[in-house]
Ligand SMILES: Nc1ncnc2c1ncn2[C@@H]1O[C@H](COP(=O)(O)OP(=O)(O)OP(=O)(O)O)[C@@H](O)[C@H]1O
């Protein structure tokens with residue numbers, strides 16, 4: 315299969331007063347698994363529907379490969395979609411559900427062949443081989459004779475995927491295709507989907523509001539908010555170098571802590587003042603903060619990057635101890651989410667459950683300086699990129 319690139323060029327979609335997608339420019343490489351992620355209502359489905367041709371953009375162009383598809387009808391875009399509510403034909407067996415689209419296409423392309431019995435048989439055999447190959451890939455060969463109502467949710471999901479895959483489209487669009495599955499089946503199907511996409515190499519655009527799903531599936535992920543693209547990058551880039559406070563707190567769980575700090579001069583260099591604590595920062599951070607001395611900034615630190623003297627890994631570059639008091643301990647099996655009070659501010663630290671801490675206890679903490687994030691408190695944008 316040949317993979318195609320997909321490009322949104324300054325695409326906007328308005329519904330009356332609502333701007334669902336606002337000046338979206340996004341380039342997706344051939345064969346890439348791109349995940350669009352963001353909270354409910356941020357414009358993910360609208361972006362997909364425009365690519366599929368189900369909505370017309372108010373402005374901008376959409377390209378599949380080198381072809382601008384703004385004026386191309388949905389059926390001629392060579393796209394297959396799997397939606398949250400994948401409707402299978404209830405009266406058709408699994409086999410026919412999968413074969414249906416292929417038959418339509420083959421017959422439409424070659425109506426005259428119906429008069430040639432030999433040709434008709436060849437088409438039938440071709441479709442049969444294809445259906446069985448895809449069914450084998452998705453491990454539903456033994457279900458081909460069943461009706462949809464005789465399947466579990468996960469099996470139905472795989473039939474819906476099979477129906478999309480069998481058509482060998484240039485682009486797959488998936489809109490929360492796993493949201494009907496229970497947690498375990500979802501994890502399993504997600505892993506299968508990832509393997510399958512790698513194997514097929516078809517450009518895939520996948521929509522979810524679940525940041526964890528986005529991180530595990532995407533070659534790159536595009537984070538949206540209120541119709542506006544916030545950041546595009548690999549899962550690592552988005553996690554370790556969030557462009558702003560929205561991305562910083564949307565990706566990762568529990569969310570990154572954002573603490574009000576002030577930039578002060580300390581030993582002739584910019585440092586951070588957090589309540590009564592002074593935090594000397596790394597060289598590059600100090601450089602980025604030169605213009606900020608005397609001003610407030612937001613200091614971002616992930617719950618996983620807060621340590622106590624007992625949990626600190628030997629190779630971590632840690633801050634001096636910061637005075638904190640344990641407010642609430644939330645157990646999660648192997649780890650605790652420890653809610654801390656730091657001079658009136660609150661933060662969550664994720665600590666191994668093997669380290670016993672009790673509520674009300676003073677707990678000096680250390681921050682992993684390499685993973686300290688700094689943001690402009692007015693715009694929310696990252697300071698120093
Ligand atoms: N046909 C429509 N008419 C009017 N407004 C619409 C229409 N479709 C979507 N919207 C609005 O556009 C915005 C984006 O909707 P969209 O469905 O793209 O969001 P989403 O990111 O897919 O959200 P969710 O995660 O809830 O599915 C929302 O404010 C929504 O109410």
Ligand SMILES: [Mg+2]
Pocket residue numbers: 358359360489
């Ligand atoms: Mg949606």
